[in-house]
Amino acid sequence: MKALSNRTANFTDSVIRRMTRISNEYGAINLSQGFPDFAPPKAITDRLAEVAAEGPHQYAITWGAQNFREALAKKQEHFSGIKADPNSEIVVTCGSTEAMMAAMMSVTNPGDKVIVFSPFYENYGADTILSGAEPIYVPLKPPAFEFDGEVLEAAFKEGAKALVLCNPSNPSGKVFTREELKIIADLAIKYDAYVITDEVYEHIVYEPYKHTYLAALPGMRERTIECSSLSKTYSITGWRLGYVIASPEIIDRVKKVHDFLTVGAAAPLMEAVVVGLRFGDDYYQELKNHYTHMRSVFLSGLKNIGLKLTEPQGAYYVLVDISEFGYSSDLKFCEDLARKVGVGAVPGSSFFQEDINHLIRFHFAKTDEVLLKALDNLSEIRRKMK
Known part of the structure:
Protein backbone atom coordinates (compact mmCIF):
# COMPACT_ATOMS: atom_id res chain seq x y z
CA MET A 1 0.00 0.00 0.00
CA PRO A 41 -21.94 27.76 37.75
CA LYS A 42 -25.37 26.51 38.84
CA ALA A 43 -27.18 29.06 36.67
CA ILE A 44 -25.61 27.46 33.59
CA THR A 45 -26.35 23.87 34.55
CA ASP A 46 -29.92 24.80 35.56
CA ARG A 47 -30.41 26.34 32.14
CA LEU A 48 -28.94 23.22 30.52
CA ALA A 49 -31.59 21.11 32.27
CA GLU A 50 -34.29 23.34 30.78
CA VAL A 51 -32.73 23.17 27.33
CA ALA A 52 -32.60 19.37 27.53
CA ALA A 53 -36.39 19.40 27.59
CA GLU A 54 -37.25 22.34 25.36
CA GLY A 55 -34.35 22.41 22.86
CA PRO A 56 -32.90 23.51 20.52
CA HIS A 57 -31.71 20.07 19.41
CA GLN A 58 -31.03 20.64 15.71
CA TYR A 59 -28.30 22.54 13.87
CA ALA A 60 -27.80 26.14 14.81
CA ILE A 61 -26.56 28.66 12.25
CA THR A 62 -23.19 27.35 11.15
CA TRP A 63 -21.18 30.18 12.68
CA GLY A 64 -23.09 30.13 15.97
CA ALA A 65 -26.53 30.82 17.42
CA GLN A 66 -27.58 34.47 17.14
CA ASN A 67 -28.23 35.02 20.86
CA PHE A 68 -24.91 33.39 21.75
CA ARG A 69 -22.95 35.65 19.38
CA GLU A 70 -24.77 38.75 20.59
CA ALA A 71 -24.14 37.93 24.26
CA LEU A 72 -20.49 37.11 23.53
CA ALA A 73 -19.99 40.37 21.65
CA LYS A 74 -21.33 42.38 24.61
CA LYS A 75 -19.19 40.48 27.13
CA GLN A 76 -16.00 40.91 25.12
CA GLU A 77 -16.66 44.58 24.49
CA HIS A 78 -17.11 45.08 28.23
CA PHE A 79 -13.72 43.56 29.03
CA SER A 80 -11.62 44.49 26.01
CA GLY A 81 -13.22 47.73 24.85
CA ILE A 82 -13.43 46.26 21.35
CA LYS A 83 -16.84 46.36 19.68
CA ALA A 84 -17.35 43.27 17.51
CA ASP A 85 -20.27 42.87 15.13
CA PRO A 86 -21.89 39.56 16.13
CA ASN A 87 -22.90 38.88 12.53
CA SER A 88 -19.72 39.70 10.64
CA GLU A 89 -16.88 39.46 13.18
CA ILE A 90 -17.57 36.34 15.28
CA VAL A 91 -17.53 32.60 14.54
CA VAL A 92 -18.42 30.05 17.24
CA THR A 93 -16.27 26.91 17.03
CA CYS A 94 -15.94 23.50 18.67
CA GLY A 95 -13.53 24.67 21.33
CA SER A 96 -10.52 26.95 21.00
CA THR A 97 -8.69 24.00 19.43
CA GLU A 98 -10.84 24.31 16.33
CA ALA A 99 -10.72 28.11 16.57
CA MET A 100 -6.91 28.03 16.32
CA MET A 101 -6.96 25.53 13.47
CA ALA A 102 -9.58 27.50 11.52
CA ALA A 103 -7.62 30.72 12.05
CA MET A 104 -4.36 29.13 10.94
CA MET A 105 -5.90 27.62 7.81
CA SER A 106 -7.60 30.92 6.99
CA VAL A 107 -4.43 33.05 6.94
CA THR A 108 -1.61 30.71 5.86
CA ASN A 109 -0.68 28.92 2.66
CA PRO A 110 1.58 25.87 2.34
CA GLY A 111 5.16 27.07 2.66
CA ASP A 112 4.32 30.14 4.78
CA LYS A 113 6.17 30.65 8.06
CA VAL A 114 4.55 31.12 11.47
CA ILE A 115 6.27 32.35 14.63
CA VAL A 116 5.55 30.30 17.76
CA PHE A 117 6.92 31.25 21.17
CA SER A 118 8.57 28.37 23.05
CA PRO A 119 7.37 26.96 25.43
CA PHE A 120 4.02 26.52 23.75
CA TYR A 121 0.82 24.52 24.05
CA GLU A 122 1.45 21.40 21.99
CA ASN A 123 -1.28 22.07 19.40
CA TYR A 124 0.37 25.20 17.98
CA GLY A 125 3.20 23.43 16.20
CA ALA A 126 0.79 20.76 14.95
CA ASP A 127 -1.68 23.40 13.68
CA THR A 128 1.10 25.05 11.73
CA ILE A 129 2.27 21.78 10.17
CA LEU A 130 -1.26 20.61 9.36
CA SER A 131 -1.75 23.89 7.51
CA GLY A 132 1.35 23.17 5.45
CA ALA A 133 3.20 26.07 7.03
CA GLU A 134 6.58 26.06 8.79
CA PRO A 135 6.96 27.04 12.45
CA ILE A 136 9.74 29.39 13.55
CA TYR A 137 10.30 29.02 17.28
CA VAL A 138 11.30 32.01 19.38
CA PRO A 139 12.38 31.19 22.94
CA LEU A 140 10.81 32.64 26.07
CA LYS A 141 13.70 32.44 28.51
CA PRO A 142 12.99 31.01 32.00
CA PRO A 143 12.42 31.91 34.74
CA ALA A 144 10.74 35.19 33.68
CA PHE A 145 9.90 33.82 30.21
CA GLU A 146 10.88 37.02 28.47
CA PHE A 147 11.70 37.22 24.77
CA ASP A 148 14.55 39.00 23.03
CA GLY A 149 13.13 41.66 20.72
CA GLU A 150 16.02 41.27 18.28
CA VAL A 151 15.50 37.51 18.05
CA LEU A 152 11.80 38.07 17.48
CA GLU A 153 12.46 40.62 14.74
CA ALA A 154 14.89 38.20 13.09
CA ALA A 155 12.04 35.67 12.92
CA PHE A 156 9.79 38.25 11.27
CA LYS A 157 12.59 39.00 8.80
CA GLU A 158 12.46 35.36 7.70
CA GLY A 159 9.13 36.24 6.13
CA ALA A 160 6.73 35.11 8.85
CA LYS A 161 3.14 35.61 7.82
CA ALA A 162 1.70 35.12 11.31
CA LEU A 163 2.61 34.81 14.98
CA VAL A 164 0.83 32.70 17.60
CA LEU A 165 0.47 34.35 21.00
CA CYS A 166 -0.88 32.54 24.07
CA ASN A 167 -1.66 35.12 26.75
CA PRO A 168 -1.83 34.25 29.63
CA SER A 169 0.54 31.51 28.62
CA ASN A 170 0.23 27.76 28.89
CA PRO A 171 2.45 26.21 30.29
CA SER A 172 4.48 29.00 31.91
CA GLY A 173 1.69 31.14 33.36
CA LYS A 174 3.32 34.23 31.89
CA VAL A 175 1.15 37.30 31.41
CA PHE A 176 2.64 39.49 28.68
CA THR A 177 3.09 43.10 29.70
CA ARG A 178 1.65 45.93 27.66
CA GLU A 179 5.22 46.89 26.73
CA GLU A 180 5.95 43.39 25.44
CA LEU A 181 2.71 43.35 23.48
CA LYS A 182 3.61 46.72 21.98
CA ILE A 183 6.87 45.24 20.68
CA ILE A 184 4.97 42.34 19.13
CA ALA A 185 2.36 44.69 17.65
CA ASP A 186 4.96 47.07 16.19
CA LEU A 187 6.79 44.17 14.52
CA ALA A 188 3.58 42.67 13.17
CA ILE A 189 2.68 46.02 11.63
CA LYS A 190 6.21 46.63 10.34
CA TYR A 191 6.39 43.23 8.63
CA ASP A 192 2.69 43.05 7.69
CA ALA A 193 1.93 39.88 9.67
CA TYR A 194 -1.15 38.50 11.40
CA VAL A 195 -1.24 37.61 15.09
CA ILE A 196 -3.36 34.64 16.18
CA THR A 197 -4.04 34.96 19.89
CA ASP A 198 -5.09 32.21 22.29
CA GLU A 199 -6.72 34.00 25.25
CA VAL A 200 -8.60 31.19 26.99
CA TYR A 201 -7.17 32.23 30.38
CA GLU A 202 -8.04 35.90 29.99
CA HIS A 203 -10.00 35.94 33.28
CA ILE A 204 -7.49 33.92 35.32
CA VAL A 205 -4.82 36.53 36.07
CA TYR A 206 -3.24 37.13 39.48
CA GLU A 207 -2.46 40.43 41.17
CA PRO A 208 -0.69 42.67 40.31
CA TYR A 209 -0.75 41.44 36.71
CA LYS A 210 -3.31 42.58 34.15
CA HIS A 211 -4.50 41.03 30.92
CA THR A 212 -4.17 43.27 27.87
CA TYR A 213 -6.00 42.35 24.66
CA LEU A 214 -3.54 42.64 21.78
CA ALA A 215 -6.35 43.61 19.39
CA ALA A 216 -6.97 46.72 21.51
CA LEU A 217 -3.51 48.15 20.74
CA PRO A 218 -3.21 50.78 17.97
CA GLY A 219 -3.17 49.26 14.51
CA MET A 220 -3.88 45.69 15.68
CA ARG A 221 -7.65 45.37 15.37
CA GLU A 222 -7.47 44.44 11.67
CA ARG A 223 -4.56 42.01 11.90
CA THR A 224 -5.39 40.18 15.15
CA ILE A 225 -7.38 36.93 15.10
CA GLU A 226 -8.57 36.41 18.67
CA CYS A 227 -9.22 32.77 19.55
CA SER A 228 -10.67 31.73 22.87
CA SER A 229 -13.25 29.50 24.54
CA LEU A 230 -15.64 29.32 27.46
CA SER A 231 -13.99 26.16 28.82
CA LYS A 232 -11.84 27.68 31.54
CA THR A 233 -13.94 30.74 32.37
CA TYR A 234 -17.06 28.69 33.16
CA SER A 235 -15.46 25.32 34.05
CA ILE A 236 -17.05 23.56 31.06
CA THR A 237 -14.05 22.06 29.23
CA GLY A 238 -16.21 19.19 27.96
CA TRP A 239 -18.71 21.49 26.25
CA ARG A 240 -16.19 22.47 23.56
CA LEU A 241 -17.46 25.99 22.92
CA GLY A 242 -14.86 28.28 21.41
CA TYR A 243 -14.85 31.29 19.14
CA VAL A 244 -12.89 33.48 16.76
CA ILE A 245 -13.19 37.27 16.74
CA ALA A 246 -11.60 39.17 13.88
CA SER A 247 -12.29 41.67 11.10
CA PRO A 248 -15.10 40.89 8.61
CA GLU A 249 -12.64 39.99 5.85
CA ILE A 250 -10.91 37.41 8.03
CA ILE A 251 -14.11 36.10 9.59
CA ASP A 252 -15.65 35.57 6.15
CA ARG A 253 -12.83 33.11 5.45
CA VAL A 254 -12.93 31.54 8.91
CA LYS A 255 -16.66 30.87 8.50
CA LYS A 256 -15.98 28.80 5.38
CA VAL A 257 -13.12 26.84 6.94
CA HIS A 258 -15.16 26.20 10.09
CA ASP A 259 -18.13 25.00 8.05
CA PHE A 260 -16.03 22.29 6.41
CA LEU A 261 -14.18 21.35 9.61
CA THR A 262 -17.08 20.80 12.02
CA VAL A 263 -20.25 22.43 10.54
CA GLY A 264 -21.13 23.97 13.90
CA ALA A 265 -20.96 23.93 17.67
CA ALA A 266 -23.57 22.11 19.78
CA ALA A 267 -26.85 24.05 19.68
CA PRO A 268 -28.15 23.01 23.14
CA LEU A 269 -24.87 23.96 24.81
CA MET A 270 -24.74 27.36 23.15
CA GLU A 271 -28.27 28.05 24.35
CA ALA A 272 -27.50 26.93 27.90
CA VAL A 273 -24.37 29.03 28.35
CA VAL A 274 -25.87 32.34 27.20
CA VAL A 275 -26.88 32.98 30.81
CA GLY A 276 -23.19 32.74 31.75
CA LEU A 277 -22.12 35.20 29.09
CA ARG A 278 -24.47 37.67 30.77
CA PHE A 279 -22.94 37.32 34.25
CA GLY A 280 -21.91 40.56 35.95
CA ASP A 281 -18.42 41.60 37.06
Whole structure:
Protein backbone atom coordinates (compact mmCIF):
# COMPACT_ATOMS: atom_id res chain seq x y z
CA MET A 1 0.00 0.00 0.00
CA LYS A 2 1.09 3.60 -0.58
CA ALA A 3 2.69 5.51 2.27
CA LEU A 4 0.52 7.57 4.56
CA SER A 5 0.77 11.35 4.88
CA ASN A 6 4.30 12.76 5.23
CA ARG A 7 2.80 15.80 6.94
CA THR A 8 1.68 13.77 9.95
CA ALA A 9 4.42 11.12 9.94
CA ASN A 10 6.25 12.61 12.92
CA PHE A 11 3.18 13.31 15.03
CA THR A 12 2.86 11.59 18.38
CA ASP A 13 -0.23 11.35 20.51
CA SER A 14 -0.85 14.27 22.83
CA VAL A 15 1.57 13.92 25.73
CA ILE A 16 -0.90 15.77 27.97
CA ARG A 17 -3.71 13.33 27.26
CA ARG A 18 -1.26 10.42 27.51
CA MET A 19 -0.37 11.50 31.03
CA THR A 20 -4.08 11.46 31.92
CA ARG A 21 -4.25 7.83 30.79
CA ILE A 22 -1.12 7.00 32.80
CA SER A 23 -2.57 8.77 35.84
CA ASN A 24 -5.74 6.72 35.49
CA GLU A 25 -3.75 3.52 35.06
CA TYR A 26 -1.96 3.99 38.40
CA GLY A 27 -4.80 5.67 40.25
CA ALA A 28 -2.76 8.86 40.53
CA ILE A 29 -4.17 12.31 41.24
CA ASN A 30 -4.36 13.85 37.77
CA LEU A 31 -2.60 17.22 37.81
CA SER A 32 -1.59 16.77 34.18
CA GLN A 33 -4.53 17.52 31.87
CA GLY A 34 -5.90 20.96 32.74
CA PHE A 35 -9.57 20.54 33.56
CA PRO A 36 -11.33 21.56 36.80
CA ASP A 37 -12.85 18.98 39.14
CA PHE A 38 -15.55 21.34 40.39
CA ALA A 39 -18.98 22.08 38.94
CA PRO A 40 -19.83 24.85 36.47
CA PRO A 41 -21.94 27.76 37.75
CA LYS A 42 -25.37 26.51 38.84
CA ALA A 43 -27.18 29.06 36.67
CA ILE A 44 -25.61 27.46 33.59
CA THR A 45 -26.35 23.87 34.55
CA ASP A 46 -29.92 24.80 35.56
CA ARG A 47 -30.41 26.34 32.14
CA LEU A 48 -28.94 23.22 30.52
CA ALA A 49 -31.59 21.11 32.27
CA GLU A 50 -34.29 23.34 30.78
CA VAL A 51 -32.73 23.17 27.33
CA ALA A 52 -32.60 19.37 27.53
CA ALA A 53 -36.39 19.40 27.59
CA GLU A 54 -37.25 22.34 25.36
CA GLY A 55 -34.35 22.41 22.86
CA PRO A 56 -32.90 23.51 20.52
CA HIS A 57 -31.71 20.07 19.41
CA GLN A 58 -31.03 20.64 15.71
CA TYR A 59 -28.30 22.54 13.87
CA ALA A 60 -27.80 26.14 14.81
CA ILE A 61 -26.56 28.66 12.25
CA THR A 62 -23.19 27.35 11.15
CA TRP A 63 -21.18 30.18 12.68
CA GLY A 64 -23.09 30.13 15.97
CA ALA A 65 -26.53 30.82 17.42
CA GLN A 66 -27.58 34.47 17.14
CA ASN A 67 -28.23 35.02 20.86
CA PHE A 68 -24.91 33.39 21.75
CA ARG A 69 -22.95 35.65 19.38
CA GLU A 70 -24.77 38.75 20.59
CA ALA A 71 -24.14 37.93 24.26
CA LEU A 72 -20.49 37.11 23.53
CA ALA A 73 -19.99 40.37 21.65
CA LYS A 74 -21.33 42.38 24.61
CA LYS A 75 -19.19 40.48 27.13
CA GLN A 76 -16.00 40.91 25.12
CA GLU A 77 -16.66 44.58 24.49
CA HIS A 78 -17.11 45.08 28.23
CA PHE A 79 -13.72 43.56 29.03
CA SER A 80 -11.62 44.49 26.01
CA GLY A 81 -13.22 47.73 24.85
CA ILE A 82 -13.43 46.26 21.35
CA LYS A 83 -16.84 46.36 19.68
CA ALA A 84 -17.35 43.27 17.51
CA ASP A 85 -20.27 42.87 15.13
CA PRO A 86 -21.89 39.56 16.13
CA ASN A 87 -22.90 38.88 12.53
CA SER A 88 -19.72 39.70 10.64
CA GLU A 89 -16.88 39.46 13.18
CA ILE A 90 -17.57 36.34 15.28
CA VAL A 91 -17.53 32.60 14.54
CA VAL A 92 -18.42 30.05 17.24
CA THR A 93 -16.27 26.91 17.03
CA CYS A 94 -15.94 23.50 18.67
CA GLY A 95 -13.53 24.67 21.33
CA SER A 96 -10.52 26.95 21.00
CA THR A 97 -8.69 24.00 19.43
CA GLU A 98 -10.84 24.31 16.33
CA ALA A 99 -10.72 28.11 16.57
CA MET A 100 -6.91 28.03 16.32
CA MET A 101 -6.96 25.53 13.47
CA ALA A 102 -9.58 27.50 11.52
CA ALA A 103 -7.62 30.72 12.05
CA MET A 104 -4.36 29.13 10.94
CA MET A 105 -5.90 27.62 7.81
CA SER A 106 -7.60 30.92 6.99
CA VAL A 107 -4.43 33.05 6.94
CA THR A 108 -1.61 30.71 5.86
CA ASN A 109 -0.68 28.92 2.66
CA PRO A 110 1.58 25.87 2.34
CA GLY A 111 5.16 27.07 2.66
CA ASP A 112 4.32 30.14 4.78
CA LYS A 113 6.17 30.65 8.06
CA VAL A 114 4.55 31.12 11.47
CA ILE A 115 6.27 32.35 14.63
CA VAL A 116 5.55 30.30 17.76
CA PHE A 117 6.92 31.25 21.17
CA SER A 118 8.57 28.37 23.05
CA PRO A 119 7.37 26.96 25.43
CA PHE A 120 4.02 26.52 23.75
CA TYR A 121 0.82 24.52 24.05
CA GLU A 122 1.45 21.40 21.99
CA ASN A 123 -1.28 22.07 19.40
CA TYR A 124 0.37 25.20 17.98
CA GLY A 125 3.20 23.43 16.20
CA ALA A 126 0.79 20.76 14.95
CA ASP A 127 -1.68 23.40 13.68
CA THR A 128 1.10 25.05 11.73
CA ILE A 129 2.27 21.78 10.17
CA LEU A 130 -1.26 20.61 9.36
CA SER A 131 -1.75 23.89 7.51
CA GLY A 132 1.35 23.17 5.45
CA ALA A 133 3.20 26.07 7.03
CA GLU A 134 6.58 26.06 8.79
CA PRO A 135 6.96 27.04 12.45
CA ILE A 136 9.74 29.39 13.55
CA TYR A 137 10.30 29.02 17.28
CA VAL A 138 11.30 32.01 19.38
CA PRO A 139 12.38 31.19 22.94
CA LEU A 140 10.81 32.64 26.07
CA LYS A 141 13.70 32.44 28.51
CA PRO A 142 12.99 31.01 32.00
CA PRO A 143 12.42 31.91 34.74
CA ALA A 144 10.74 35.19 33.68
CA PHE A 145 9.90 33.82 30.21
CA GLU A 146 10.88 37.02 28.47
CA PHE A 147 11.70 37.22 24.77
CA ASP A 148 14.55 39.00 23.03
CA GLY A 149 13.13 41.66 20.72
CA GLU A 150 16.02 41.27 18.28
CA VAL A 151 15.50 37.51 18.05
CA LEU A 152 11.80 38.07 17.48
CA GLU A 153 12.46 40.62 14.74
CA ALA A 154 14.89 38.20 13.09
CA ALA A 155 12.04 35.67 12.92
CA PHE A 156 9.79 38.25 11.27
CA LYS A 157 12.59 39.00 8.80
CA GLU A 158 12.46 35.36 7.70
CA GLY A 159 9.13 36.24 6.13
CA ALA A 160 6.73 35.11 8.85
CA LYS A 161 3.14 35.61 7.82
CA ALA A 162 1.70 35.12 11.31
CA LEU A 163 2.61 34.81 14.98
CA VAL A 164 0.83 32.70 17.60
CA LEU A 165 0.47 34.35 21.00
CA CYS A 166 -0.88 32.54 24.07
CA ASN A 167 -1.66 35.12 26.75
CA PRO A 168 -1.83 34.25 29.63
CA SER A 169 0.54 31.51 28.62
CA ASN A 170 0.23 27.76 28.89
CA PRO A 171 2.45 26.21 30.29
CA SER A 172 4.48 29.00 31.91
CA GLY A 173 1.69 31.14 33.36
CA LYS A 174 3.32 34.23 31.89
CA VAL A 175 1.15 37.30 31.41
CA PHE A 176 2.64 39.49 28.68
CA THR A 177 3.09 43.10 29.70
CA ARG A 178 1.65 45.93 27.66
CA GLU A 179 5.22 46.89 26.73
CA GLU A 180 5.95 43.39 25.44
CA LEU A 181 2.71 43.35 23.48
CA LYS A 182 3.61 46.72 21.98
CA ILE A 183 6.87 45.24 20.68
CA ILE A 184 4.97 42.34 19.13
CA ALA A 185 2.36 44.69 17.65
CA ASP A 186 4.96 47.07 16.19
CA LEU A 187 6.79 44.17 14.52
CA ALA A 188 3.58 42.67 13.17
CA ILE A 189 2.68 46.02 11.63
CA LYS A 190 6.21 46.63 10.34
CA TYR A 191 6.39 43.23 8.63
CA ASP A 192 2.69 43.05 7.69
CA ALA A 193 1.93 39.88 9.67
CA TYR A 194 -1.15 38.50 11.40
CA VAL A 195 -1.24 37.61 15.09
CA ILE A 196 -3.36 34.64 16.18
CA THR A 197 -4.04 34.96 19.89
CA ASP A 198 -5.09 32.21 22.29
CA GLU A 199 -6.72 34.00 25.25
CA VAL A 200 -8.60 31.19 26.99
CA TYR A 201 -7.17 32.23 30.38
CA GLU A 202 -8.04 35.90 29.99
CA HIS A 203 -10.00 35.94 33.28
CA ILE A 204 -7.49 33.92 35.32
CA VAL A 205 -4.82 36.53 36.07
CA TYR A 206 -3.24 37.13 39.48
CA GLU A 207 -2.46 40.43 41.17
CA PRO A 208 -0.69 42.67 40.31
CA TYR A 209 -0.75 41.44 36.71
CA LYS A 210 -3.31 42.58 34.15
CA HIS A 211 -4.50 41.03 30.92
CA THR A 212 -4.17 43.27 27.87
CA TYR A 213 -6.00 42.35 24.66
CA LEU A 214 -3.54 42.64 21.78
CA ALA A 215 -6.35 43.61 19.39
CA ALA A 216 -6.97 46.72 21.51
CA LEU A 217 -3.51 48.15 20.74
CA PRO A 218 -3.21 50.78 17.97
CA GLY A 219 -3.17 49.26 14.51
CA MET A 220 -3.88 45.69 15.68
CA ARG A 221 -7.65 45.37 15.37
CA GLU A 222 -7.47 44.44 11.67
CA ARG A 223 -4.56 42.01 11.90
CA THR A 224 -5.39 40.18 15.15
CA ILE A 225 -7.38 36.93 15.10
CA GLU A 226 -8.57 36.41 18.67
CA CYS A 227 -9.22 32.77 19.55
CA SER A 228 -10.67 31.73 22.87
CA SER A 229 -13.25 29.50 24.54
CA LEU A 230 -15.64 29.32 27.46
CA SER A 231 -13.99 26.16 28.82
CA LYS A 232 -11.84 27.68 31.54
CA THR A 233 -13.94 30.74 32.37
CA TYR A 234 -17.06 28.69 33.16
CA SER A 235 -15.46 25.32 34.05
CA ILE A 236 -17.05 23.56 31.06
CA THR A 237 -14.05 22.06 29.23
CA GLY A 238 -16.21 19.19 27.96
CA TRP A 239 -18.71 21.49 26.25
CA ARG A 240 -16.19 22.47 23.56
CA LEU A 241 -17.46 25.99 22.92
CA GLY A 242 -14.86 28.28 21.41
CA TYR A 243 -14.85 31.29 19.14
CA VAL A 244 -12.89 33.48 16.76
CA ILE A 245 -13.19 37.27 16.74
CA ALA A 246 -11.60 39.17 13.88
CA SER A 247 -12.29 41.67 11.10
CA PRO A 248 -15.10 40.89 8.61
CA GLU A 249 -12.64 39.99 5.85
CA ILE A 250 -10.91 37.41 8.03
CA ILE A 251 -14.11 36.10 9.59
CA ASP A 252 -15.65 35.57 6.15
CA ARG A 253 -12.83 33.11 5.45
CA VAL A 254 -12.93 31.54 8.91
CA LYS A 255 -16.66 30.87 8.50
CA LYS A 256 -15.98 28.80 5.38
CA VAL A 257 -13.12 26.84 6.94
CA HIS A 258 -15.16 26.20 10.09
CA ASP A 259 -18.13 25.00 8.05
CA PHE A 260 -16.03 22.29 6.41
CA LEU A 261 -14.18 21.35 9.61
CA THR A 262 -17.08 20.80 12.02
CA VAL A 263 -20.25 22.43 10.54
CA GLY A 264 -21.13 23.97 13.90
CA ALA A 265 -20.96 23.93 17.67
CA ALA A 266 -23.57 22.11 19.78
CA ALA A 267 -26.85 24.05 19.68
CA PRO A 268 -28.15 23.01 23.14
CA LEU A 269 -24.87 23.96 24.81
CA MET A 270 -24.74 27.36 23.15
CA GLU A 271 -28.27 28.05 24.35
CA ALA A 272 -27.50 26.93 27.90
CA VAL A 273 -24.37 29.03 28.35
CA VAL A 274 -25.87 32.34 27.20
CA VAL A 275 -26.88 32.98 30.81
CA GLY A 276 -23.19 32.74 31.75
CA LEU A 277 -22.12 35.20 29.09
CA ARG A 278 -24.47 37.67 30.77
CA PHE A 279 -22.94 37.32 34.25
CA GLY A 280 -21.91 40.56 35.95
CA ASP A 281 -18.42 41.60 37.06
CA ASP A 282 -18.88 39.90 40.42
CA TYR A 283 -18.67 36.47 38.76
CA TYR A 284 -15.27 37.21 37.24
CA GLN A 285 -13.95 38.64 40.50
CA GLU A 286 -15.07 35.50 42.33
CA LEU A 287 -13.41 33.37 39.65
CA LYS A 288 -10.16 35.29 40.14
CA ASN A 289 -10.41 34.96 43.92
CA HIS A 290 -11.07 31.23 43.63
CA TYR A 291 -8.02 30.59 41.46
CA THR A 292 -5.86 32.90 43.57
CA HIS A 293 -6.77 30.75 46.58
CA MET A 294 -5.95 27.50 44.77
CA ARG A 295 -2.65 28.90 43.56
CA SER A 296 -1.77 29.91 47.11
CA VAL A 297 -2.64 26.49 48.55
CA PHE A 298 -0.71 24.53 45.94
CA LEU A 299 2.34 26.74 45.51
CA SER A 300 2.78 27.19 49.26
CA GLY A 301 2.67 23.42 49.62
CA LEU A 302 5.24 22.89 46.87
CA LYS A 303 7.55 25.44 48.45
CA ASN A 304 7.18 23.79 51.87
CA ILE A 305 8.24 20.50 50.28
CA GLY A 306 11.28 22.33 48.93
CA LEU A 307 10.52 22.06 45.23
CA LYS A 308 11.77 24.81 42.94
CA LEU A 309 9.11 26.44 40.80
CA THR A 310 8.28 29.40 38.60
CA GLU A 311 5.37 31.32 40.09
CA PRO A 312 2.61 31.73 37.48
CA GLN A 313 1.20 35.19 36.75
CA GLY A 314 -1.91 33.80 35.10
CA ALA A 315 -3.65 30.55 34.02
CA TYR A 316 -3.58 27.58 36.42
CA TYR A 317 -0.29 25.82 35.74
CA VAL A 318 3.06 25.76 37.47
CA LEU A 319 6.42 24.59 36.13
CA VAL A 320 8.53 22.70 38.66
CA ASP A 321 12.28 22.05 38.38
CA ILE A 322 13.15 18.35 38.80
CA SER A 323 16.93 18.67 38.26
CA GLU A 324 17.71 17.37 41.74
CA PHE A 325 16.26 13.94 40.95
CA GLY A 326 18.83 13.15 38.25
CA TYR A 327 16.48 11.86 35.56
CA SER A 328 17.68 12.16 31.97
CA SER A 329 14.09 11.88 30.74
CA ASP A 330 11.30 14.06 32.12
CA LEU A 331 8.77 11.68 30.56
CA LYS A 332 10.21 8.77 32.55
CA PHE A 333 10.14 10.99 35.65
CA CYS A 334 6.44 11.74 35.13
CA GLU A 335 5.63 8.07 34.58
CA ASP A 336 7.47 7.16 37.80
CA LEU A 337 5.81 10.07 39.63
CA ALA A 338 2.37 8.70 38.76
CA ARG A 339 3.33 5.13 39.63
CA LYS A 340 5.41 5.68 42.77
CA VAL A 341 4.07 8.94 44.24
CA GLY A 342 0.53 8.94 42.94
CA VAL A 343 0.51 12.33 41.23
CA GLY A 344 0.19 12.97 37.49
CA ALA A 345 2.20 15.71 35.74
CA VAL A 346 3.22 16.62 32.18
CA PRO A 347 6.87 16.48 31.05
CA GLY A 348 8.08 19.98 30.20
CA SER A 349 9.85 18.79 27.07
CA SER A 350 6.45 18.44 25.37
CA PHE A 351 6.13 22.25 25.48
CA PHE A 352 9.63 23.33 24.49
CA GLN A 353 11.33 23.31 21.12
CA GLU A 354 14.63 23.64 22.98
CA ASP A 355 16.25 20.57 24.55
CA ILE A 356 14.80 20.97 28.05
CA ASN A 357 14.33 17.95 30.29
CA HIS A 358 14.35 19.38 33.80
CA LEU A 359 10.83 20.85 34.08
CA ILE A 360 7.40 19.32 34.64
CA ARG A 361 3.97 20.99 34.63
CA PHE A 362 1.30 20.60 37.29
CA HIS A 363 -2.14 22.20 37.14
CA PHE A 364 -4.04 23.32 40.22
CA ALA A 365 -7.66 23.67 39.04
CA LYS A 366 -8.73 21.30 41.80
CA THR A 367 -10.60 21.43 45.08
CA ASP A 368 -8.64 22.04 48.28
CA GLU A 369 -9.16 18.42 49.26
CA VAL A 370 -7.56 17.12 46.07
CA LEU A 371 -4.69 19.63 46.17
CA LEU A 372 -3.91 18.81 49.79
CA LYS A 373 -3.94 15.09 49.04
CA ALA A 374 -1.60 15.67 46.08
CA LEU A 375 0.73 17.69 48.30
CA ASP A 376 0.66 14.95 50.92
CA ASN A 377 1.71 12.45 48.24
CA LEU A 378 4.39 14.81 46.96
CA SER A 379 5.85 15.20 50.45
CA GLU A 380 7.23 11.67 49.89
CA ILE A 381 8.76 12.53 46.52
CA ARG A 382 12.40 12.45 47.57
CA ARG A 383 12.08 9.15 49.40
CA LYS A 384 10.21 7.47 46.57
CA MET A 385 11.90 9.01 43.50
CA LYS A 386 15.60 8.84 44.41
